[in-house]
Amino acid sequence: MIEVENLTKHFGTHLAVDHVSFTAQPGEIVGLLGPNGAGKTTTMRMLTGFMPPSDGTARVAGFDVLADSLAVRQSVGYLPEHVPVYPDMTVYGYISFWARLRGVRNVRQHVDAALERVQLTDRRKMLVRHLSKGLTQRLGLAQALVHDPPVIILDEPTIGIDPQQVIEVRDTIRQLGENHTVLFSTHILSEAEQVCDRVVIIQQGRVVAQGAPATLRQQLQSGAHLYVEVRGANEAKIREILNPLRDIQAIEPQGNGFSLRVKPGKDLRAAVAERVMAAGVSLLELRPVAMTLEDIFLDIIKRN
Amino acid sequence: MGGILTVFRREVGQYFASPVAYLIAFALLLITGLLFNTDLTYSMRVKPAEAALIPGFLSFALVFFAPLLTMRLLAEEKREGTLELLLTAPVPDSSIVFGKFLGAWFYYSLLLVLTFIYQFILLAIAQPDIGHAISAYLGIWLYGGASLAVGMLFSGLTENQIVAAFLGMTALMFLWLGDLAGQIVANLDLAYVLRQLSLQGHFSTSFAVGLLRAEDAAYFVGIIAVMLFITIRVVESHRWR
Structure with a gap:
């Protein structure tokens, strides 16, 4: 469905995307993962027919993005990072505008189906300007799937909305994956792990890793992290208490507590709790920390 | 074609949904109403209407009205980010520009039609020179189209509507x-060239005095064509940055 080969994009002398290659099979949900400014948006913009690549090829739904740009654009539903809206239109008017522009025949039926899918049917007469941020995000999703495209491209669809809505959006993406090929970008590793069949990790315009999320996480993550917060012990004391635990690789102050880097595959929660309590120190908090991609990258950079 | 129509319909709908367009219509009718009233008073004694x-x-x-009508067209799309979505729709870039231009020209034409009321009043109380009026209206319709095309080009060059209008x-x-x-x-030759290049030069001594000349129509159509061509290129250039 999506075949990208050595895709490259220069902006002047700046190399934004550097020989990126990956594929997405029909019905696959692929996550494009990377820190901000890694080239995710630029890659997506080339796949949606918004901007031409400087070099390399990309085929979407069998059409080349340069030679068959219109056919590519017909086959793609796209949601940019900041949902583009016409504030003065109604929800229904907005979606039907995009449906018409993309040549949908049965406009009313398609618009109703799209609004139903994102649960905006009861707000169809509202002005877009009165929608909350989460609802606007759903409106953007409806816009992207109203013409029933085989490929759906979503740029950071879960950014800036509340956790409940994040869950809803993830559910919607998973449902979309049943009938569509979905490519979406995120910088949250756990999100990619939950939603994607496959993950492509981009850093500074280059693909640094790709594969199934669980595998990748293990490859990338050098160790698990624990957050521990205590009362009655300073940093030196904590180091002294936890020093005998050989599986702890590093102890760093973080916020009111400490972040412990633990060897991969080890669960040290019980051991840490026991030692802290045995030393007569009150244990206020102890929890594993899910790492974001940025953390992992920072980790790798630090270690190198 | 479908793309042009869809964009056109949205633009026209947008004019009726925005207070600015009504304000412009109000101001236009107020000023022309006062003008007509004054002229009518003179016509009673001194001169024909x-x-x-x-x-x-x-x-x-139009120097002021046209940019107010067009400042929104592309600048707003850029600011809201909808231009990116428009450029990923399966329609040529020209459809977007044509649709928007025709929407603005259509709204302007409606405003023009509103001022026909003065002609009807004249018809009811006197024998105005209808041919002369038709010529002048045809001229100002084309003149308006050219002004709107110029205004739209500047809307495409900036994200800021005020800057676009200015x-x-x-x-x-x-x-x-x-x-x-x-x-x-x-210098008479230079004067001739300057006049031929100006909007007034193709209106005040031809359409406005009841003279229909192909060269004047060609001038306005040409301005529209050139402006739309540049605007399409400007819109297209967003793909390259």
Whole structure:
């Protein structure tokens, strides 16, 4: 469905995307993962027919993005990072505008189906300007799937909305994956792990890793992290208490507590709790920390 | 074709949904109403009614009105980010520009039709020169199209509507002043060229006096074509940055 080969994009002398290659099979949900400014948006913009690549090829739904740009654009539903809206239109008017522009025949039926899918049917007469941020995000999703495209491209669809809505959006993406090929970008590793069949990790315009999320996480993550917060012990004391635990690789102050880097595959929660309590120190908090991609990258950079 | 129609319909709908467009219509009808009233008073005693009264006024007023009508067209799409979505829709870039331009021209035409009321009043109480009026209205319709095309180009060059309107007014002012410059320049050849380049030069001594000439129509159509062509290129350039 999506075949990208050595895709490259220069902006002047700046190399934004550097020989990126990956594929997405029909019905696959692929996550494009990377820190901000890694080239995710630029890659997506080339796949949606918004901007031409400087070099390399990309085929979407069998059409080349340069030679068959219109056919590519017909086959793609796209949601940019900041949902583009016409504030003065109604929800229904907005979606039907995009449906018409993309040549949908049965406009009313398609618009109703799209609004139903994102649960905006009861707000169809509202002005877009009165929608909350989460609802606007759903409106953007409806816009992207109203013409029933085989490929759906979503740029950071879960950014800036509340956790409940994040869950809803993830559910919607998973449902979309049943009938569509979905490519979406995120910088949250756990999100990619939950939603994607496959993950492509981009850093500074280059693909640094790709594969199934669980595998990748293990490859990338050098160790698990624990957050521990205590009362009655300073940093030196904590180091002294936890020093005998050989599986702890590093102890760093973080916020009111400490972040412990633990060897991969080890669960040290019980051991840490026991030692802290045995030393007569009150244990206020102890929890594993899910790492974001940025953390992992920072980790790798630090270690190198 | 479908793309042009869809964009056109949205633009026209947008004019009726925005207070600015109603304000412009209000101001236009207020000023032309006062003008007509004054002219009518004079016509009672001193002179026949001026057939090109409203078009003549518009030929100057458009310098300010046209950019106000077009400032939104592309600048807003850029600011809201909808341009990116428009450029990923399966329609050629030209459809977007044509649709928007036709939407603006259509709304302007509606405003023009509203001023027909003065002609009807004249018809009811006197024998106005209908042919002269038709010529003047046809001229100002084309003149308006050209002004709107200039205004839209500047809307495409910036994200800021105020800047778009200001640049549009400045450009139209120069195109309008060309006529005056042509009248004061001593070199006759230069004066001729300046006048031929100006909007007024193709209106005030032809359409406005009841003279239909193909060259004047060609001038306005040409301005529209050139402006739309550049605007399409400007829109297209967003793909390259």
